[in-house]
Amino acid sequence: MSWDFSTDPETEAELAWIRDFIDTKAIPLEALELPVREFDRAAAPLIDEVKARGLWAAHLGPEHGGTGRGQLRLALMNEIVGRSRVGPTLFGTAPPDSGNLELLAPHATPAQRTRYFLPLLEGSVRSSVAMTEPGAGADPTLLSTRLERHGNGWVLNGHKWFATNASLADFLLVLAVSDPDAHPKHRATVVIVDRDALGVDVRRDIPSMEDPEPRPAQIENHCEITFTDVALPADAVLGEPGRGFAMMQERLGPARVHHCMRWIGQAQRALDMLCERATYRYSHGSTLADKQTVQNWIADSAAEIAAARLLTLHAAWRIDTVGSKAAREDIALIKFYGAKVLHDVIDRAVQAHGSLGFSADLPLEAMYRRARAARIYDGPDEVHRQSAARLILRGFTPPADGIPAEHLPTRRQAAREQFAHLLSDRKVADDVIRSL
Template sequence: MNFNHSEKVKRLQSKLEKFMDEVVYPNERVYTEQLNHGKSRWRIPPVMEEMKAKAKEQGLWNLFLPESEYGAGLTNLEYAPLCEIMGRSPIAPEVFNCNAPDTGNMEVLARYGSPEQKEKWLKPLLEGKIRSCFSMTEPDVASSDATNVEGRIEKDGDTYVLTARKWWSSGAGDPRCKVAIFMGKTNPDAPKHEQQSMILVPLDTPGVKIHRMLPVFGYDDAPHGHGEIEFDRVRVPASNLIWGEGKGFAIAQGRLGPGRIHHCMRLIGAAERALELMCKRVQERKAFGKKLADQGVIREWIANSRIEIEQARLLTLKAAHMMDTVGNKKARAEIAMIKVVAPNMAQRVIDRAIQAHGAAGVSEDFPLAASWAAARTLRLADGPDEVHRNAIAKLELKKYNH
């Protein structure tokens, strides 16, 4: 494995870092002020569209799609360090049109979508004109097992009829969110992993009702949001089905591989920023007659944070390298490992930074509290730690089965 970055990646890294310093970081507070100014938080702060226009002008757009006619043509390994830079700010991924769940949905459409679906939905998503959500998780079943979904997709002539209650449909609160990728069962009697299908549902279709946005540790994540959505006998054209009946589970697996890499690299970026803030803070503050930076326990926090970040990054780069060279299936153990390692690492590093900041660390004056909440959530999203650990153990034990 050679983790030296190509000249192309180095150029993009340099451009991204400059853009973050000059455009994104200075506008984080502006974004928040614009979001909070007015009667509703469920609208787009004008500064976001301004930043997106600048990013597009500089060619920092759709960097996430590997080996694709639609994106920058970067491999997973090439995109990883760029994704890390974006992860340093909660608003940055959208600025570059590299934000979840749109990235995963665009990958699904690029890989499995029909020409008609690509024209109608993928094209405006790639242009950043609309947003999307992914409706799989259900409140009434343990959705860590995707085969548990009970939502129905029933054929009726040249249409499908959808019935389900979904929640944690991230992005559903955005006024630009125009379409959901819905996962449900087309044939409950088929083999376990061939019962599910995925279908495109315009959110203005009769029978689609967004009941509420679900807060995360008190954060509403506006204007993005996490919706609880009822699909009450929603009728959509049969042509909205993605790939074919019974392909939903396979699509989900294909969608989650790159998405997990993206989450992990963004988490590493968030941890790096937390460590940076911690190091600056402890050199500025004094307690009991000396700088916090001179306290032994603080130095231990800093050292452990650096060690843990480096370990997580190397494992994530290895997983990205394997995805590029041997494919997602052979890299599934490494993908599962990073999905356990990165959120737990980020939580620990951010928690130390919060502690070093004292009461300021849990306030909104610093990004640490929101960053910690996001890291904790990612120990559940895209599969909980326990599911990934179980998969890793099964693959390890398989080596010794004779």
Template sequence: MDFAYDARTEELRARLLVFMDEFVYPAEAVAHEQRARLASPWDTPRVVEDLKAQARRQGLWNLFLPDAEYGAGLTNLQYAPLAEITGRSPQLAPTALNCAAPDTGNMELLAQFASDEQKKQWLKPLLAGEIRSAFAMTEPEVASSDATNIETRIERDGDEYVVTGRKWYISGAMNPDCKVFIVMGKTDPDGADVRRQQSMILVPRDTPGVEVRRAMQVYGYEDHSHGGHAEVVFDGARVPASALVGEEGGGFAIAQARLGPGRIHHCMRLIGMAERAIELMCRRAVERTAFGKPLAQQGVVHNWIADARVTVEQLRLLVLKTAWLMDTVGNRGAHTEIQAIKIATPRAVVDIIDRAVQLHGAGGVSQDFPLAELWAGARTLKLADGPDEVHQRSLARRELKKYV
């Protein structure tokens, strides 16, 4: 058993750490200032485009995609420590490397399931960072954690499909560079197999009948850096039949294939968020004095920092094991571990960030530190890609089967 990173991972980690120190962290305040002067809050600050250009020059681009034809050709195990580093600045670093959700999952989906024409039209510009995309699955009127509940209709009409439905919390949709929606809806709502009722279809943003209605807030944040989370209405939007991804009835399977890597990517970045919180906690503890001595000499602070370090080390090992299993036995073989990290990581990281907020006092909930935004992002991931309770239910059933 070897816990060391391989040579390629170490080399990329070294370059990425330098990139973060020299370009990303200094750009955080610049991005905030530039965004305040933009004509639209959803436009991209100039410094983000500068970071993207710098990342491409340094070969830190599309690291997430294991398919060497389209991406860096890294395994999940190789990518995990790199995604962790980008998680330390989740509003800038993933976008700078073209490794930000939801585009990562969408590019993986297109690379695996799209036709050659669809890849040429949508995957190629996404890989180049020229456009953004959105994955339209979640709906306000149904429990979307159970994808069989989806109500959006995708109806065949001659050489076209007609898409009708209402989605919300569609990440990235407020960004004007978001040019295409991958929409999940039902082509066979009365089909006997509830997992064959759904299909996926590509709907360009400028299609008549598509309305990006409003931005949905997350704990008061609009998440400009990720292009927001929008309510989107499809009112009889017509697209060519060639816009269907894969086959009719294949939507549920495609969604599951997309969400597996997405879940581990979130957990990788969450560990980086926790590391940033620990760093800020330690700096605050040694710099701040209360009741006659530094916070670093307060016993409860020792407990918070020690517990945080132990937790992060545990989580990292579990995430790396999951990445290794995905590489060796596939997503299905790593199903238990994927669910385990999806349950454990957001829950633990929320607690770590919350302790860091507490240590910073009023500053912890302010815009002067990244902690409040980190907390909101981590807390949201207890819901994203399936709420904890759904994964707990599924995981428990799998464990119980061993004894029935």
């Protein structure tokens, strides 16, 4: 067995270019907080640079029209891209479009590929995914949105919310119950719905902790939607009917790795601000860098980020080598651990900056608000902890005789029988064993 933490020269050159691009172009663009049309205009030439470099849609393999790097290389890339809120958009890896592309790529029919997948891959349209409902979040058995057969097509009725980008999306992937009598994991189907279809009502951009006063049709807004007798053709179904839950899990596996690496980039940016603050803020006779509490914050943050990075890279490597399904435990671990690290590092940076950190003069307050959502979307932390624990426990069984494997009196007796013959004097052997 061998381990190698180095990257090849080609990858390192790519990462260096991405790092410079994010620091000199993405972060300055982020600071402008432009409305979506102005943002698209300003972002267009930057996206052209990324495409010319061969780094657009790197999460998709070449067979699907992407530039495919594999999850491990993509993770290294996403850590840097994630330093900026707008970075993923400039690299064609922004959610929910990135996850939708990964779902469309293997399941879209030729017609769906032409109408939806290719324009989304090109970046000429936007998409949304509608899973969560006011009464159903992490538990798919509680979904109430219904998809019913009607003639040669389907009719969709239901109520969704927190559908990211729905107010500016061209189409939505909607998870709806098509067979309520089936097994809970076989009840739902994914359908592609044009946002301007009759009966689709994007009712509002939802105010949230992340954005208390959302501007209409702004990137990363979360929306409430109702579907009322929406008529859909037979070919609106993506993949096979009844496989919606499995398909969404398929979509979310790699997406969680992408999220976690972006969180590490955000956490590292917050730590950079914390360290800079420590060098110049003077208080009570010395700079913050001389205060033991601040030193502890810096050391703890650096250690936690390093641990989250290694966990996430290992999960990415597992996906590359054994697939998402076999890497479920790794993915569950990084989801809840990465979200906690993101929150804690940003929180320390806010505290070190005092009123400046609390103000909107630094990006920390916005980073902090968004970090709270990381413990909820893509499944709440509690679900991922439970999933990880169940997978870990599968490797254990209760002792057949009811005696713990590490029960010392039992071990001593076994050791007496195992090692007594190596001691020449039986009395010495008994004395040695009794003294254990």
